[in-house]
Amino acid sequence: xxxxxxxxxxxxxxxxxxxxxxxxxxxxxxxxxxxxxxxxxxxxxxxxxxxxxxxxxxxxxxxxxxxx
Amino acid sequence: xxxxxxxxxxxxxxxxxxxxxxxxxxxxxxxxxxxxxxxxxxxxxxxxxxxxxxxxxxxxxxxxxxxx
Numbered sequence: 001x002x003x004x005x006x007x008x009x010x011x012x013x014x015x016x017x018x019x020x021x022x023x024x025x026x027x028x029x030x031x032x033x034x035x036x037x038x039x040x041x042x043x044x045x046x047x048x049x050x051x052x053x054x055x056x057x058x059x060x061x062x063x064x065x066x067x068x
Numbered sequence: 069x070x071x072x073x074x075x076x077x078x079x080x081x082x083x084x085x086x087x088x089x090x091x092x093x094x095x096x097x098x099x100x101x102x103x104x105x106x107x108x109x110x111x112x113x114x115x116x117x118x119x120x121x122x123x124x125x126x127x128x129x130x131x132x133x134x135x136x
Contacts, residue, residue: 010081012080012081013080013081013083013084014132015081015083015086015087016083018083064082
């Protein structure tokens with residue numbers, strides 16, 4: 001299990017939190033997702049044998065946010 | 069048919085637009101809803117014989133926004 005903190009631009013409200021936590025959280029291999037609006041950070045705990053970082057970043061990007 | 073422009077606090081992104089336009093737009097008697105994020109305004113066209121202003125304001129409030 002790995003844990004990474006991504007810097008994400010454009011998250012502004014509770015709906016953004018739901019959109020990101022919902023979509024990333026549904027990926028097989030992702031154990032937990034936590035969005036922090038104040039810091040603009042998304043913390044993801046995942047199993048790198050099942051899912052890779054680029055898949056996670058792509059999911060966030062697909063929701064319309066920029067991952068730094 | 070009446071048309072009113074409400075000042076609403078806390079609308080910040082496309083999800084907020086969808087939440088407000090979706091919920092208010094579903095009220096019987098509401099003909100159109102348009103959210104302007106830049107001005108923080110919600111323009112509603114409605115038939116006052118079918119729906120009253122307090123119902124519209126309540127719907128917006130229910131979504132977690134403050135109507136001035």
